[in-house]
Amino acid sequence: MLSQNKVLNSGAKRWGLKLGAQSVVAGTNIEEMVKSVKELNANGISATIDNLGEFVFEKKEAIQAKKKILAVIEAIYQHQLDAHISLKPTQLGQDIDYNFCLENLSEIVENAYKHNVFINFDMEDHGHLQSSFDLIDELSKDYDNIGTVIQAYFYNAKDVIAKYKNHRLRIVKGAYKESEDVAFQDKKDIDQNFIELIEYHLLHGKFTSIATHDHQIINHVKKFAKKNNIPTEKYEFQMLYGFRKDMQLSLAKEGYNFCTYVPFGVDWYGYFMRRLAERPQNLNLVAKQTFNK
Numbered sequence: 001m002l003s004q005n006k007v008l009n010s011g012a013k014r015w016g017l018k019l020g021a022q023s024v025v026a027g028t029n030i031e032e033m034v035k036s037v038k039e040l041n042a043n044g045i046s047a048t049i050d051n052l053g054e055f056v057f058e059k060k061e062a063i064q065a066k067k068k069i070l071a072v073i074e075a076i077y078q079h080q081l082d083a084h085i086s087l088k089p090t091q092l093g094q095d096i097d098y099n100f101c102l103e104n105l106s107e108i109v110e111n112a113y114k115h116n117v118f119i120n121f122d123m124e125d126h127g128h129l130q131s132s133f134d135l136i137d138e139l140s141k142d143y144d145n146i147g148t149v150i151q152a153y154f155y156n157a158k159d160v161i162a163k164y165k166n167h168r169l170r171i172v173k174g175a176y177k178e179s180e181d182v183a184f185q186d187k188k189d190i191d192q193n194f195i196e197l198i199e200y201h202l203l204h205g206k207f208t209s210i211a212t213h214d215h216q217i218i219n220h221v222k223k224f225a226k227k228n229n230i231p232t233e234k235y236e237f238q239m240l241y242g243f244r245k246d247m248q249l250s251l252a253k254e255g256y257n258f259c260t261y262v263p264f265g266v267d268w269y270g271y272f273m274r275r276l277a278e279r280p281q282n283l284n285l286v287a288k289q290t291f292n293k
C-alpha cells in the first residue's frame with residue numbers, strides 16, 4: 001500500500017513538506033504547529049494535535065515519539081493553547097511489545113493528566129483494535145483524561161460504543177481498508193451505522209466528537225440535537241486540518257463547538273496518502289496548493 005511504503009516514507013522525512021502536503025499538514029516542527037493552533041484558537045476553534053507517525057517497529061523510534069508528544073503537552077501548557085492530543089498506539093510500540101507500549105502510554109497520560117490535557121487514542125486498522133482497547137481499559141483504571149474513536153464501518157461498533165459510553169468518544173466512518181468479514185463495505189450501510197452511533201452517544205454518552213466532512217451528516221446532527229435538547233456543551237464537530245475550511249469557520253461562528261485535527265511532523269507521508277486515497281478529489285486541493293504559488 002502506498003501509505004505504508006517504507007522507502008517513500010523515509011525519503012519524505014528528508015524532503016520537508018512536498019506534493020501539496022503543506023495544505024493539510026500543519027508544519028514539520030512544534031513551533032510551526034503552535035502557530036497554526038494559535039490561528040485556529042483565534043477563530044474560536046480548538047485543536048487535537050497529532051505528532052505524525054505510525055507503524056513503528058523500533059524501540060528507539062517509539063521512545064522518540066513519546067518524547068515528542070511530551071514536548072507537545074508542554075507546548076500546550078506553556079502557550080495556553082485550547083488543544084488536546086491525538087495519538088496512535090502503533091507509534092508508541094504496540095507492534096514491538098504490549099508492555100513497552102503501555103509504559104510509554106502511561107507516561108504520556110500521567111503527564112497530560114497533571115497538565116489537565118485530554119488524550120485521544122486514534123483507532124487504526126482491525127488488526128490493532130483489540131490490543132488498543134486493552135491499553136485503554138488498563139489506563140482507564142487510573143486516569144479519566146482519555147477517550148477513543150468508534151469506527152462506524154465495523155459490524156460490532158454498536159457493542160463497542162455501549163461499553164465505552166462513559167468515555168469521551170470521537171465517532172468516524174473509518175479510514176482503513178477492512179475485509180467484509182468484519183466491516184460494512186457499502187457507503188449506505190456505513191452512513192446509516194454512523195448516524196445511529198452518533199445519535200446513541202449524544203443521548204446516552206459522555207461527550208461526542210462528530211468527526212466528518214459530510215455536510216449531510218452534519219445537518220442531520222444539528223437537527224437531531226435541537227429536537228432532543230442536547231446541549232452544545234455535550235458535543236463538537238471535528239474535521240481535518242486544511243479540509244472544508246469555510247465550513248469549519250462557519251460552524252464555529254454559528255456557536256457549535258468545533259475542533260480541528262492538526263497533524264504535524266516529518267512523518268507526513270502515510271497520513272497524506274491516506275487522505276488522497278479516501279477522496280481522490282482531495283487532489284484538487286493539492287493541485288491548487290502546488291500551482292497557486
Ligand code: FAD
Pocket residue numbers: 121122123124149151172173174175176211212213214215238239240243244260261278279
Ligand atoms: P466522506 O464519506 O469522505 O464524504 C462524504 C461526502 O462529504 C462527500 O461525498 C462530499 O459530498 C462531502 N465531502 C467530504 N469531504 C469533502 C471535502 N474535502 N470537500 C468538500 N466536500 C467533501 N478514521 C479512522 O479510522 N480512525 C481515526 O482515528 C480517525 N480519526 C479522524 C479524525 C477526524 C477529525 C476526522 C475528520 C476523520 C478521522 N478519521 C479516522 C477518518 C474517517 O474515518 C473518514 O475516513 C474520513 O473522515 C472520510 O469520511 P467523511 O465522514 O469525512 O466523509
